[in-house]
Amino acid sequence: MARLNVNPTRMELSKLKKKLESARRGHKLLKDKRDELMRQFMNLIKETVQLRSEVESGISEADKYMAVAGSVMQSEALETALMMPSQEVEIEVGEKNVMSVCIPVFGTKYRTSDTGSIYSYGTAFTSIDLDGAVGALNEIFPKMIRLAETEKACQLLADEIEKTRRRVNALEHIMIPDYEETIKYITMKLSENERSTAVSLMKVKDMVLKQSHNFK
């Protein structure tokens, strides 16, 4: 470990001791933060994986219906049927603070509360599979919104965990050992100085006594 480049004085020593103290406290706090973030992250990632597989199977289900609808109906007719949606969805964005990481919370708001409004077309000229596709998508949509929320939260938490882990490691393996070594160095240097002063004083005393009294 590298010793810090400071003057070996008492002032530096007391400064360093204070720094070491706060580094230790910071290390403990950050370690706790990392552990809690990790706990939250693990809960969230399990939910996200579950949601994602549900959403993926839901969408492929809808795609199947859509493929059949596309083969039965002309593509222009299909396009026309879906051209003017009567439903409209908006998202209310809230915020949740998890260990000082702001993660978004999404709430959905529909223009009309009528559940049938997703079928924006007449049923006379459209395939029943189109209804199936739109219905399947509508069913999976709340989960898709929740997925967007949890995936974002996972990304943000993962970034924060990585940052916190780096900080914890830097404190644990670099800053704290450096401070400890420098404190040891200054203490040794100071006591060495003290001893050397004592020795030179004794030497001077000897010389003075020898000169004045012809002491042996």
Next chain:
Amino acid sequence: MPELYKTAVIGDTASISGFSALGLSVFHETEPKTVSGLIDRLALNNFAVIYITEPVAVGVGSTIAKYRDKKLPSIVLIPAVGGNTGEGMRKLHEAVEKAVGSDILG
């Protein structure tokens, strides 16, 4: 009164046209350059969630990465009509690897 945001879906026509019935904004784009610009534009225009099909997302990885650490928008990969490529799941595994140090989801 909280501000209301919108939801977008980007991908090829066959995969995403069904979403327009639900009231989402649907963008039939697959060209990486256009999609990249589109994502930037959507991010500026109050879109909170952008769903993008996996094959299209592969071409605009850097643009998606740009919004990774932003609070909004949340960009979510969805399977296209051609089948699930597992790209969305892989992204989750990446996040786990980043957080934990190794992929423990298995």
